[in-house]
Structures are given as structure tokens and as C-alpha cells.
Amino acid sequence: MKYRTIGTDPDHRREVSVLALGAMLFGSLTDERTSFAVLDRYVEAGGNFIDTSDNYAFWVDGSQGGQSEELLGRWRRSRGIGDEVVIATKVGARPLAPGTSYTDNAEGLSAKVIRESAERSRERLGMEKLDLLYAHIDDPTVPLQETVEGFAALVAEGTVGLxxxxxxxxxxxxxxxxxxxxxxxxxxxxxxxQHSHLRPRYDVPSDLFPDGSLGHAGAELLGYLCAEPTLTLVAYSPLLGGAYGREDKPLSADYDHPGTPARLAALREVARQTGATVGQVVLAWQIGGELPVIPLAGASSVAQLEENLAAVELELTADQRARLDAVH
Structure with a gap:
């Protein structure tokens, strides 16, 4: 495994694996036995960066979420996992009532909600301190100063790191x-x-983000990373839910534009040259790029995880990387 540093404060920065593991469906669509097996293999391979949220996976059973955090808590306790594994979670998008959604009934980002939600996450995960806590979605109904101070207060109290x-x-x-x-x-x-090798359209509404843009790492965000080198991008859905390699997982309308075939052709060409899968090329392209990007990939089986782990050791040549970067 390879590692990179996230954070700048010596008291809170962490060395994390260059491939993060998404636990979104653990404890819901991915059963406990399989989830534990994937988690065990990931840690055995040197992985130490796991991602979840307080609302995963509310849409599976019409709940408010929490299944993923609860499973991770059971796994941590059963394996004696301590702070050697960095667990990131999120607040702000948990539905306020079962059967509702964050799009119309989210918990939000008031200082009170941030504190109470973080406390519930710590309880579910069995952690005295959350290693990394995200604001999951925006909350324009709360003054930004209040949100900023709400998160900072938890860091000052020692219940949140980054x-x-x-x-x-x-x-x-x-x-x-x-x-x-x-x-x-x-x-x-x-x-x-969300960030992958294929580039999305921003004029097509998505199910998650009706404005068609906020979920994707577009040119503005990538430029921001160039200007602020201390920041790190954790790229979720780098494999587009399996669409690169599975015929039963077609690309969404976000990628229905003339630029997609050329980028797919470049990926397939490099995959042939390296003997890797297209998905492994995508992950290796992100891991070895100039920008600080950590791909966040889920896995519903150990076999899927093994394929993703192999991408960590895939070294793309300068010519291959230039080919991947050249197509628009």
C-alpha cells in the first residue's frame, strides 16, 4: 500500500492509504459477513481510510440511515480496531424522519445539529474522536459563520480531528x-x-443533484486544488458504479456527449497496453496524478476489492498518462 498525508495541523493530520474504501452499503445491501470480509482484507492489504455517513443507507429501507456506521462500529469492536484506521463520516444530509429524503427534509448544518449528529455518529462507530467529519451537503438556511463555528467547536473539544x-x-x-x-x-x-476519468455534462440534472453540477469535481474545483495545494480531493464513484466494465451498468445521461467516446478509447488503449482493467487504469490515473486525489471506491465482494487494490501498484508511464490527459 502507498500513503499520503491529509491535513496540515501536526496534531490532526493523518497518513492515509491512497485508496479509500467506501462503506456506504455495508450493513444494508452488503450483508455483515461480506462487509466484514471486505474490511478485513482491506486492512490486511494496508488500507486504513474508510468512508461512511450518518445517512447511509436511508434509501434502501426508507429509514434515516445509520446502518453503515453501526456495522463499522461492530467491526471495530470485534477486531479491536483503534485509531490506526482512519474513519471519515458526514453530517447534514440525514433525513429528519423515516420515509423522507435529504433533498426536502435534511437535518441541516446548524451548530446544534452538527453537535448532536456527530455525537450519534461517535456512538454508532464506537469512537471517542471522529478522525474526519464532512459537511455532507450545503445548508443555505443557516448562516455560514454558525456552521463554521459549529464544526470548529468539535475540533477544539477533541471529539473531531479533521x-x-x-x-x-x-x-x-x-x-x-x-x-x-x-x-x-x-x-x-x-x-x-464525484470524480472520474470521464467528464460529465453539467446541463443534465441528476437524481442526486438537480442542478446538475454540485456533486461533480469540475474544472473550477480542480483549479481550486491547484491554487490550494494543502487541500485533498477524495473522489467518490471513480468507477461510476461499475459502468466502465459492466454491460448491465450503462453510463448515465451525465456522460452522453461527444467527448465520452474519445476518453473511453484512451482508457481502453492504456488498459490493453498494461494488461489492466479499465477500472484499474482509472484508479491508477487518479492515484499517480499531480493533483492530490484519493479515489474512494466501494466493494461488495472481496474479489471487487482485490481488483481495486491491484490498481495501487499499477504505474502508468508518462506517455500513457499524457494520452489519458490529452483527450477532451
């Missing part, structure tokens, strides 16, 4: 970070957005 943000407009991220900096408070240092 702070992150997901699925928010970059101007809002920058404003929040500026408010934190002006007040001498800890701010967001890890950004989590």
Missing part, C-alpha cells in the same frame, strides 16, 4: 474557509466530490 466538505459550490467552500481563517479556527481541508 474537517471536510462535500457537494457544495466552490465559492461557498472558499467563503467558509475564509471565515474560519479570519477567526483563527480550523476549516475544511478535505473535499469530497
Amino acid at each position: 474537517l471536510g466538505v462535500s457537494n457544495q459550490a466552490i465559492w461557498r467552500v472558499e467563503r467558509a474557509r475564509a471565515l474560519a481563517a479570519a477567526a483563527g479556527l480550523p476549516g475544511y481541508e478535505v473535499l469530497q466530490y
